[in-house]
Amino acid sequence: MSKDKPLRKTSGNRLTAMMQVRNESGRYLEQVLEELSGFVDDIVIVDDASTDDTARLCHSFAKVTKLVTLEGPLFHREWELRQTLWELAVSTDPDWLLSVDADEFYEEEAKREMRRLIDQDAYDSVAFRLYDFWGGTTHYREDEHWNIHTKHTRTLVRYLPQFYYFTPQMNHHVPRLPLSYAVLPAFFAELRVKHYGWALPPEALRQKYERYMELDPEGKWGSLEQYRSILDDNPNLVEWQERREHERPE
Amino acid sequence: MNYLILSRVSWEEYPYKRLLDLLPERADICFAGGMTPEQQACSGIRPVALTELNTWDGGSFTLLVSSPYWLPDVLALQPAYTVALLEPCPEGENEIMWEKYSALLAARADLVGTVSERLYLEQNLCRPRVVYLSGDYPLSCGLLRRGERLFFLSDYEEVWTRALTGLWQPACSGAGDWLVIQRRLRADFYVSMCGKMPHQPTVHYLAATYLYLLGDEAAERYLAKSFELMLLHDYTDCLHSHYRFFSAIEAKKGNLALAVAQYEITAFTEEERSTAVQMRRWLDSGDSGLLQAELYRVNEDVAEAIRVLENLSCPEAQPLLLQNYIASFQWEKALQLQRLAALSSSEAGVIPLPGGAVLQGGGMPPASTALLAGTEIPSYGGVQLPVIEGTMHLLHGRRHAAIRSFLRVAGAGGEARTLFAEMADLEEAAGRLKGGADDEQG
Numbered sequence: 001m002s003k004d005k006p007l008r009k010t011s012g013n014r015l016t017a018m019m020q021v022r023n024e025s026g027r028y029l030e031q032v033l034e035e036l037s038g039f040v041d042d043i044v045i046v047d048d049a050s051t052d053d054t055a056r057l058c059h060s061f062a063k064v065t066k067l068v069t070l071e072g073p074l075f076h077r078e079w080e081l082r083q084t085l086w087e088l089a090v091s092t093d094p095d096w097l098l099s100v101d102a103d104e105f106y107e108e109e110a111k112r113e114m115r116r117l118i119d120q121d122a123y124d125s126v127a128f129r130l131y132d133f134w135g136g137t138t139h140y141r142e143d144e145h146w147n148i149h150t151k152h153t154r155t156l157v158r159y160l161p162q163f164y165y166f167t168p169q170m171n172h173h174v175p176r177l178p179l180s181y182a183v184l185p186a187f188f189a190e191l192r193v194k195h196y197g198w199a200l201p202p203e204a205l206r207q208k209y210e211r212y213m214e215l216d217p218e219g220k221w222g223s224l225e226q227y228r229s230i231l232d233d234n235p236n237l238v239e240w241q242e243r244r245e246h247e248r249p250e
Numbered sequence: 251m252n253y254l255i256l257s258r259v260s261w262e263e264y265p266y267k268r269l270l271d272l273l274p275e276r277a278d279i280c281f282a283g284g285m286t287p288e289q290q291a292c293s294g295i296r297p298v299a300l301t302e303l304n305t306w307d308g309g310s311f312t313l314l315v316s317s318p319y320w321l322p323d324v325l326a327l328q329p330a331y332t333v334a335l336l337e338p339c340p341e342g343e344n345e346i347m348w349e350k351y352s353a354l355l356a357a358r359a360d361l362v363g364t365v366s367e368r369l370y371l372e373q374n375l376c377r378p379r380v381v382y383l384s385g386d387y388p389l390s391c392g393l394l395r396r397g398e399r400l401f402f403l404s405d406y407e408e409v410w411t412r413a414l415t416g417l418w419q420p421a422c423s424g425a426g427d428w429l430v431i432q433r434r435l436r437a438d439f440y441v442s443m444c445g446k447m448p449h450q451p452t453v454h455y456l457a458a459t460y461l462y463l464l465g466d467e468a469a470e471r472y473l474a475k476s477f478e479l480m481l482l483h484d485y486t487d488c489l490h491s492h493y494r495f496f497s498a499i500e501a502k503k504g505n506l507a508l509a510v511a512q513y514e515i516t517a518f519t520e521e522e523r524s525t526a527v528q529m530r531r532w533l534d535s536g537d538s539g540l541l542q543a544e545l546y547r548v549n550e551d552v553a554e555a556i557r558v559l560e561n562l563s564c565p566e567a568q569p570l571l572l573q574n575y576i577a578s579f580q581w582e583k584a585l586q587l588q589r590l591a592a593l594s595s596s597e598a599g600v601i602p603l604p605g606g607a608v609l610q611g612g613g614m615p616p617a618s619t620a621l622l623a624g625t626e627i628p629s630y631g632g633v634q635l636p637v638i639e640g641t642m643h644l645l646h647g648r649r650h651a652a653i654r655s656f657l658r659v660a661g662a663g664g665e666a667r668t669l670f671a672e673m674a675d676l677e678e679a680a681g682r683l684k685g686g687a688d689d690e691q692g
Contacts, residue, residue: 007514122518162511164493166478179481183489185518 007160008121009095015118016042016094020085021102022075025052028103028196033061036100039111042092046085049073066092078174082167086178094159099176103196109243110191117156117189124160124184127152129192131240133199139237141198145226146235152188157181172221194240205230251418252278252310254298256324258317258337258683261285266316266335269383270295272394272407274415300684303327312417318351319680322645324358331417334359336369347675353579354645360417363410374463375551376578381413382406382432386439405435436460444472451479455492462499470499489516498549501542506533509545540566552578581638588635634659637669644673
């Protein structure tokens with residue numbers, strides 16, 4: 001830490017979004033980058049050897065200050081991919097890092113609150129409620145296997161240069177941020193993130209199911225039951241309600 | 251050497267009989283309490299009536315004390331040496347009081363021994379001369395002949411005899427080396443356990459702790475592994491116990507800038523943050539001794555903090571030393587330091603305090619850290635000076651002076667009732683202890 005830079009700043013924090021992408025052309029990446037450009041200072045991206053024009057798309061956004069395209073995909077070695085992204089992100093000397101997937105959208109209220117969330121010195125991470133949208137962008141899924149929104153997911157963290165960062169060396173389902181943040185004080189925000197990774201037509205859901213089964217046929221990294229539930233004919237869907245301006249969460 | 255045993259329990263239940271067999275240079279060995287003629291013949295130890303203790307000349311005796319409630323007698327007897335045999339709080343005792351007076355006994359002792367590894371580690375962080383009276387080393391480490399009997403000594407028994415000999419023959423016994431060897435044996439044991447239990451955070455933490463005490467840089471590796479395992483087990487309440495510990499390891503290695511940065515990450519309360527600010531000032535001004543001592547203190551390694559501070563001559567070291575004496579229950583030393591400072595207070599000067607404040611007027615202030623809110627009662631790290639004074643008066647048998655000190659707390663709006671209750675509890679506990687011993691005699 002430099003002498004004139006306090007460890008935890010209450011103003012003037014620089015927010016860097018970090019994301020890994022692969023063959024995102026024609027999906028949500030452009031929209032996500034547009035939204036992020038509205039409330040973060042920098043975007044750093046690791047492109048996991050895309051074969052489409054994902055890299056060109058990323059480059060077209062001014063706030064994408066670092067983009068690394070891997071020669072070969074690291075999808076099967078997720079830990080390495082996460083580590084590469086982490087190292088790229090911290091090389092920008094950020095104050096805060098927002099870990100975003102190429103299909104995640106912060107609700108308006110969350111975007112408005114973002115500066116207040118980081119310009120403080122009481123906690124070092126913020127967790128949000130993530131909602132898995134299903135079959136389209138109007139409903140999210142809520143049942144035994146799909147209920148991530150009932151818990152909080154840490155996506156926003158303060159970067160502390162001398163901290164001991166530990167990410168488990170797993171091939172799949174690696175946490176998006178180092179586990180070490182779990183020991184630091186966190187703020188659990190009642191703010192929501194829309195995840196469109198499952199907002200797909202039935203055929204695309206089937207393809208996704210098949211890809212999961214191919215990668216993890218024995219359910220070593222995840223639950224086979226959850227994988228199978230991807231093919232449910234009538235999943236329980238709940239309509240998403242946008243919050244109006246006055247409906248501020250606590 | 252003569253020995254006087256002040257036990258918590260009757261001779262029949264006394265748990266350290268084998269250690270008594272191994273005492274070096276055994277001459278007159280006495281047990282305060284009753285013993286049957288058979289017990290005396292068997293052990294070669296004679297009983298002493300409690301009434302005799304009032305006129306006992308303790309100057310030629312080493313006391314072996316296994317209850318903190320003998321502490322007033324220990325102070326009155328003025329023995330040649332005191333060995334505190336610390337035990338976890340027994341069932342039925344008031345735990346807070348037991349811990350407090352055990353800590354005061356340990357602080358008064360020349361040597362501390364314990365069969366509890368928790369207490370052994372805690373004491374190692376408070377003072378240098380501590381023996382673990384248990385062990386896992388499978389080989390015999392020595393041989394001792396007592397008349398017709400031959401004793402094969404385990405590692406800790408050898409350390410015990412060496413450490414005792416070291417009390418009166420400090421130059422030739424190499425007792426200090428044996429205490430280091432014992433730490434090394436514990437470290438080796440836990441390092442080997444890490445190989446057998448690679449997913450167990452606690453054994454890695456214990457390995458790191460012993461390696462740290464030895465000044466072995468491998469401590470960092472084991473701590474890192476322990477921290478990772480804690481995270482994988484979702485044991486997340488380890489910011490201070492685990493992550494902050496890195497800063498003590500770095501301080502010992504002399505990497506003070508890194509140590510301060512690591513401490514800062516763990517500093518959230520107002521007090522911790524002001525400590526971090528002061529640390530950074532010392533880092534910038536090159537006051538490495540003060541900084542190192544403070545890093546040890548915030549990691550509860552008071553022994554190491556005191557070792558550093560006692561070798562510093564700068565005035566800023568005195569308030570910190572006082573704070574560490576109080577934290578490790580070396581209250582007599584604290585009061586002595588306080589008195590010396592008061593004597594020299596006419597020599598003007600300015601003393602910087604932890605947190606960045608300064609005190610004008612020379613010498614050490616009546617209280618280095620804070621005045622109790624709304625009162626003029628000096629307070630050190632949450633302990634009020636009159637409480638320290640009163641407790642020491644009480645232990646020295648100066649009951650009225652103790653009451654006067656406690657009333658100073660009450661008079662200033664503090665709560666003396668708990669102090670008087672503790673006073674009564676201590677007297678009752680000491681009475682119970684002696685009553686038990688009397689019953690044995692009867």
